[in-house]
Amino acid sequence: MQEAISNFKDHLKKHGHFATKPRVQLFKVFMRHQSMSMRELIEALPKQDKSSVYRNVDLFEKLRVIKKVQLGWKYKFELSELFHEHHHHLTCLACERVIALDEDLVIEQEIARLSYRNRFKALEHTLEIRGLCTDCK
């Protein structure tokens, strides 16, 4: 917990940015939630001006602190593999429930193989499987 925060601060500084209070607060919001939409972030930080939230979300994305993920019809943000265990998503198109899957070695390996074959340096990836969950199908 504390370690993640100081890693985060180092990450910002290493890239020439200040580890300000609003940024740490934003980071903590991401630590508390699996994924957050822009609207949810703004609501979770009522003291902060929303343009600052926008700016910092952009910055976090550029620095790969967070990444954008699709979840059903929406897109949200969540901590990148630099700050959180990697996982994949099953999203129910009916009830919009999201099931997070643990890292899958078969898929990770295949992604490594595909990247290598295309002389591509893979930094991150997202896999979303959309369909119907047990209750909805």
Add this chain to the structure above:
Amino acid sequence: MQEAISNFKDHLKKHGHFATKPRVQLFKVFMRHQSMSMRELIEALPKQDKSSVYRNVDLFEKLRVIKKVQLGWKYKFELSELFHEHHHHLTCLACERVIALDEDLVIEQEIARLSYRNRFKALEHTLEIRGLCTDCK
């Protein structure tokens, strides 16, 4: 080509919607392009009112004619596997170039396995690998 269009029309009718001229035009735009953003769609159909484009994109998404995909920092729409060969994406975060990969059996199989294990009916999926292409790394 013609066949895809009549399949599309049947698909609409089967689900209780009219195969109108604006919808067929929109479908043709998707046939001509790998992927399109909302803005690109509106620009590609200057005769159509943009609220109609929005409504039809929503409808297409609901009927799974198209699906939303992430491409780098943006998201776009492209024909779903019902109307186009399935594929995955490598996106360069620096130059934003997108490399489309052919269907990959290892990944498809693993997705089938994961879905089965979670009693989930998978309808579609998207995989995006983000990183740096040969020229940018």
Add this chain to the structure above:
DNA sequence: ATCATTTTGCAAATAATTCGTAATTTACAC
């Protein structure tokens, strides 16, 4: 503590999306 620089908050501008409604178009029965 001081200074140069970055970042924030605020207000205003711009862009994206949704909504209401009248006019048009569609599918279908004749």
Add this chain to the structure above:
DNA sequence: GTGTAAATTACGAATTATTTGCAAAATGAT
């Protein structure tokens, strides 16, 4: 083809989301 009911469209207006400019506040280094 013509008529008809229902769906869909275009248009304008309203909302919502995102971006921008700038003064004030906060940051890290000295």
